[in-house]
Amino acid sequence: xxxxxxxxxxxxxxxxxxxxxxxxxxxxxxxxxxxxxxxxxxxxxxxxxxxxxxxxxxxxxxxxxxxxxxxxxxxxxxxxxxxxxxxxxxxxxxxxxxxxxxxxxxxxxxxxxxxxxxxxxxxxxxxxxxxxxxxxxxxxxxxxxxxxxxxxxxxxxxxxxxxxxxxxxxxxxxxxxxxxxxxxxxxxxxxxxxxxxxxxxxxxxxxxxxxxxxxxxxxxxxxxxxxxxxxxxxxxxxxxxxxxxxxxxxxxxxxxxxxxxxxxxxxxxxxxxxxxxxxxxxxxxxxxxxxx
Ligand SMILES: Cc1ncc(COP(=O)(O)O)c(C=O)c1O
Numbered sequence: 001x002x003x004x005x006x007x008x009x010x011x012x013x014x015x016x017x018x019x020x021x022x023x024x025x026x027x028x029x030x031x032x033x034x035x036x037x038x039x040x041x042x043x044x045x046x047x048x049x050x051x052x053x054x055x056x057x058x059x060x061x062x063x064x065x066x067x068x069x070x071x072x073x074x075x076x077x078x079x080x081x082x083x084x085x086x087x088x089x090x091x092x093x094x095x096x097x098x099x100x101x102x103x104x105x106x107x108x109x110x111x112x113x114x115x116x117x118x119x120x121x122x123x124x125x126x127x128x129x130x131x132x133x134x135x136x137x138x139x140x141x142x143x144x145x146x147x148x149x150x151x152x153x154x155x156x157x158x159x160x161x162x163x164x165x166x167x168x169x170x171x172x173x174x175x176x177x178x179x180x181x182x183x184x185x186x187x188x189x190x191x192x193x194x195x196x197x198x199x200x201x202x203x204x205x206x207x208x209x210x211x212x213x214x215x216x217x218x219x220x221x222x223x224x225x226x227x228x229x230x231x232x233x234x235x236x237x238x239x240x241x242x243x244x245x246x247x248x249x250x251x252x253x254x255x256x257x258x259x260x261x262x263x264x265x266x267x268x269x270x271x272x273x274x275x276x277x278x279x280x281x282x283x284x285x286x287x288x289x290x291x292x
Contacts, residue, residue: 005123013084013120016076021121030117032100035108036156039063044250045085045093045122049289051250053081055213059153060097066152069101072116080120082292088122094251095122098155129252133278136258136270137173139247141236142166144177144185144208151207164188174247176239176260179208183233187247191215192257195244195273199230214248214281217288221280227273244271254278 010021032038041060044051057074064072077097084095097120104111127133146159163175167188174187185203186192191212194201200222205211222229239245245257245265254277256270 010121010123011084011087013080013087013118015118016080016083018083018087024119026117027103029103029106030100031102031104031111031114032098032117032155034106036154036158037067037110038098038100038155039067039069039153040096040098040155041153042250043081043095043097044125045090045095046285046289048085048091049291050081050085050095051285052213052217052288053290053292055216059211059213060099062151063153064099066149067101067154068110069099069116071114072099072118077118078292080118084120084122085292090122090124092124092126093122094125095120100155125251129255132173132255133253134270136256137247138171138259138262139174139176139187139245139257140167140170140172140261141178141239142175142188144179146177149207150185150210151205153210160188173255174257176257178236181233182236184236184239185209186212187249190247190249190252191218193218193246193248194234194239194242195246195271196230196238196242198243198273199228200273201230201232201234201242203233204231212248214250214253217281217284218248218254218277221277221284225276225280227277240265242266244274246274246277253281 008022011018012021012024014024041056043056100117102114102117104114142163167175174190177185179185185208203209239260240263243266246254247257248254256274258265258268
């Protein structure tokens with residue numbers, strides 16, 4: 001995937017102030033910097049409009065509530081998003097949005113008073129996964145070494161970074177996280193789905209599995225197109241028996257996984273169900289777009 005970015009061209013919205021991204025300065029006492037005490041969202045902009053923005057904002061609100069960050073006004077978030085998109089001048093982009101608890105003397109417990117810091121920026125995104133959509137990708141299994149609250153979209157992603165780097169070093173695009181019970185959870189930054197006997201197999205969202213927005217869309221599409229859903233915990237050895245396997249995420253949409261740990265899945269090519277679901281996904285995007 002060609003993923004080069006000229007950061008110096010990007011405009012940040014820092015607490016409502018628009019400025020070059022590379023010029024935003026933050027205190028070393030910001031709890032996002034010290035503890036990863038922060039949550040985030042990545043929202044796709046298609047043709048200048050936001051995809052499933054209400055779902056992203058609702059998940060953001062769940063994440064904020066889970067870690068008790070108070071004082072973030074949803075009206076402010078919306079007006080900041082609007083200004084960020086307008087100022088970027090972009091049509092096809094990824095909008096990154098992060099909220100930290102803000103600056104406070106360093107204590108583990110939450111400070112009594114704080115002012116959250118809000119950062120947003122849009123970066124150009126013009127389907128860098130065209131090749132992967134065509135050919136499929138490989139994945140490698142990795143122990144799920146993350147914490148026990150993966151439903152919170154927190155910026156403290158060291159375990160995910162370690163796993164993603166392991167995948168890269170092994171020539172794979174993603175990891176398949178396997179928990180201590182030998183069950184597949186998700187990828188380091190994507191949701192995972194299998195196709196077995198024409199059924200869509202997916203891990204239920206839980207404290208171990210993020211409720212992905214792309215996942216939600218795939219589940220809705222499966223229902224609309226009468227694909228039977230088998231929401232269950234898939235054992236590691238069952239992965240190799242799948243007819244098809246795919247990952248799903250905001251930047252990736254749906255990408256077929258054709259190999260896991262060098263073992264071929266199905267016939268080793270993107271299968272008909274993944275292709276069909278991805279096409280339905282693309283056809284349905286326009287129904288979920290909002291301009292703020
Ligand atoms: C762990 C994890 N699972 C799944 C996803 C996919 O979520 P979404 O479809 O909302 O992009 C992400 C996205 O960052 C993620 O980090």
